[in-house]
Amino acid sequence: MSAPSTPSSRPTVTEREARQVAEAAREQDWRKPSFAKELFLGRFRLDLIHPHPVPADEAVQRGEEFLAKLRDFCETKIDGAVVERDARIPDEVITGLKELGAFGMKIDTKYGGLGLTQVYYNKALSLVGSANPAIGALLSAHQSIGVPQPLKMFGTQEQKDTFLPRCARTDISAFLLTEPDVGSDPARLATTAVRDGDDYVLDGVKLWTTNGVVADLLVVMARVPKSEEGRGGITAFVVEAASEGITVENRNAFMGLRGLENGVTRFHRVRVPAANRIGPEGAGLKIALTTLNTGRLSLPAMCVGAGKWCLKVAREWSAAREQWGRPVALHEAVGSKISFIAATTFALEAVVDLASQMADEDRNDIRIEAALAKLYGSEMACLMADELVQIRGGRGFETAASLEARGERAVPAEQLLRDLRINRIFEGSTEIMHLLIAREAVDAHLSVAGDLIDPDKSLSDKARAGAQAGVFYAKWLPKLVAGPGQLPRSYADFHPSGHVDLSGHLRYVERTARKLARSTFYAMSRWQGRMETKQGFLGRVVDIGAELFAISAACVRAEHLRGRGDHGREAYQLADAFCRQSRIRVEELFGRLWTNTDELDRKVVKGVLGGAYEWLEQGVVDPSGQGPWIADATPGPSTRQNVHRPIP
Numbered sequence: 001m002s003a004p005s006t007p008s009s010r011p012t013v014t015e016r017e018a019r020q021v022a023e024a025a026r027e028q029d030w031r032k033p034s035f036a037k038e039l040f041l042g043r044f045r046l047d048l049i050h051p052h053p054v055p056a057d058e059a060v061q062r063g064e065e066f067l068a069k070l071r072d073f074c075e076t077k078i079d080g081a082v083v084e085r086d087a088r089i090p091d092e093v094i095t096g097l098k099e100l101g102a103f104g105m106k107i108d109t110k111y112g113g114l115g116l117t118q119v120y121y122n123k124a125l126s127l128v129g130s131a132n133p134a135i136g137a138l139l140s141a142h143q144s145i146g147v148p149q150p151l152k153m154f155g156t157q158e159q160k161d162t163f164l165p166r167c168a169r170t171d172i173s174a175f176l177l178t179e180p181d182v183g184s185d186p187a188r189l190a191t192t193a194v195r196d197g198d199d200y201v202l203d204g205v206k207l208w209t210t211n212g213v214v215a216d217l218l219v220v221m222a223r224v225p226k227s228e229e230g231r232g233g234i235t236a237f238v239v240e241a242a243s244e245g246i247t248v249e250n251r252n253a254f255m256g257l258r259g260l261e262n263g264v265t266r267f268h269r270v271r272v273p274a275a276n277r278i279g280p281e282g283a284g285l286k287i288a289l290t291t292l293n294t295g296r297l298s299l300p301a302m303c304v305g306a307g308k309w310c311l312k313v314a315r316e317w318s319a320a321r322e323q324w325g326r327p328v329a330l331h332e333a334v335g336s337k338i339s340f341i342a343a344t345t346f347a348l349e350a351v352v353d354l355a356s357q358m359a360d361e362d363r364n365d366i367r368i369e370a371a372l373a374k375l376y377g378s379e380m381a382c383l384m385a386d387e388l389v390q391i392r393g394g395r396g397f398e399t400a401a402s403l404e405a406r407g408e409r410a411v412p413a414e415q416l417l418r419d420l421r422i423n424r425i426f427e428g429s430t431e432i433m434h435l436l437i438a439r440e441a442v443d444a445h446l447s448v449a450g451d452l453i454d455p456d457k458s459l460s461d462k463a464r465a466g467a468q469a470g471v472f473y474a475k476w477l478p479k480l481v482a483g484p485g486q487l488p489r490s491y492a493d494f495h496p497s498g499h500v501d502l503s504g505h506l507r508y509v510e511r512t513a514r515k516l517a518r519s520t521f522y523a524m525s526r527w528q529g530r531m532e533t534k535q536g537f538l539g540r541v542v543d544i545g546a547e548l549f550a551i552s553a554a555c556v557r558a559e560h561l562r563g564r565g566d567h568g569r570e571a572y573q574l575a576d577a578f579c580r581q582s583r584i585r586v587e588e589l590f591g592r593l594w595t596n597t598d599e600l601d602r603k604v605v606k607g608v609l610g611g612a613y614e615w616l617e618q619g620v621v622d623p624s625g626q627g628p629w630i631a632d633a634t635p636g637p638s639t640r641q642n643v644h645r646p647i648p
Helices: 015-025 035-040 057-077 080-086 091-100 118-131 133-145 148-154 157-169 284-295 298-320 332-361 367-392 400-405 413-424 430-441 443-453 459-480 503-533 535-563 568-594 598-609
Strands: 173-176 192-196 199-210 217-224 233-240 246-251 262-273
Touching: 035 367, 035 430, 035 503, 035 535, 057 091, 057 118, 080 400, 091 133, 118 133, 118 298, 118 332, 133 148, 133 173, 133 284, 133 298, 133 413, 148 157, 148 233, 148 284, 157 217, 173 199, 199 217, 199 233, 217 262, 217 284, 233 262, 233 284, 284 367, 298 332, 298 367, 298 413, 332 367, 332 535, 332 568, 367 413, 367 430, 367 535, 430 443, 430 535, 443 459, 443 503, 459 503, 503 535, 503 568, 535 568, 535 598
Parallel strands: 173 217, 192 217
Antiparallel strands: 192 199, 199 262, 217 233, 246 262
């Protein structure tokens, strides 16, 4: 049977159509409680996170046993300097990780995996990522967004039996969504999968395929045309990387993560059995987003590891280096940076551990918590690494190889800064995360009043929405006036004898959550249908929510550690320092909600795009090379050498 004709044009979609595609991929229902969702609504539900959830004893034992083996492997088998120098993870390291079971950490034991909890999976990523972040990315992409997680959640039993044992021990998987002209706007996805008998035929080009260069199995998102047999739409498939018609055309190189096996993959009339489709046609984006609900926790987990390493180096270096008669750590300008690194590392670990344990218990919906952890972790880790480079001075800017060559300790501070930078882009850029979280944060408002601001709704629809909104806001708004945060004895459990008082920080969270909800309501009343264009405002709302979540997690973790006699006094001190630093940032963000240059910035941008300021660009030369801004991704046979390099 001949293959269907190859499509040649990219879908053209309007802004509204693009939003509809994204909206359809969202999980529409909230069947479980969500601490963060309640927080954005002005309701501080401390009972959802305190007492701190704890893992089962058996899970702890299994996790700790594996961490011990992994630590030994990292210390004896991984040389991060070699990965950085050669821009490649040695095959023997990958083989050793397979033998250790690291590729099956999250896969159930009945399929040959280790069956670790989310908590210990993230601890493992934090550990291995500290040895080399590219290795952490390899394992994370394989398990968090690659074949194992979507099959675990949406696969058939036959698919699980077929692919999960391979992923647990031998095969590496990759996730392919992005295209040269499609990033966070999947409505324009051009890769197609056309039904042909018992197969689908894939055509298209995928960009930034993490693990794609060495992968054995791929999760591919492709657009299926609507037909009599199916509804069509963006659909997920498991694809054998060695299939005829697949060409890895390039191994991409980046400013950091030099060992990352990330490439460009072309599909030309690639036949995929219909049995390899994950879920129904059109469910691909929903599968991807649902997978990321917990998958996003892998990045902040590695950010925690980065923070711990930053703290260790800052402590040791700042004690050894003297300026003007005393260690530089004792100079306030440096000491404040060390305090920031220590306090923020404590808070990030609190956020990740709390969200991970909540994911394991599955009592709460953590889609917002995981997104906040990714957003906050990626931003704060970059700041910590930047501060470490500053603390190290010229040595921070110098490469580890150069330091070693002239006889000093090879500290890869500048490498860490380069390696971490991608986390603000990976798996949803900071800007996209702001919009994603903001959409979830205002979901309750749109559920009752969305039709009021929808220009396509009829007057009768708007009238019904107005009535619903009136009932909702009549009950909700009065609750934002007062709360426990105004009572001086609230949250007294967080002021134990002989410890720093954390109860005031929780009262602050309760008061501020109500203030944030009032601000959001006022903005929706003011801008209505234009609210979605106020991305600066929405981003600040989300950032305030992230800080409040982090304060809450830090306090709950400190009390948890105190309760089990594990550095409780020190944990309280770190939590107090973080909360005070965070509260300053929150107040600055509130000030910028209404006092900012957003409108002026829009005018300047229009001037820039219209060429009004081209004269400002004179006086320099452009070292950029020639070529198009976006590579041609027209479907067709590859004309380039296949650089696919499966690990033997």
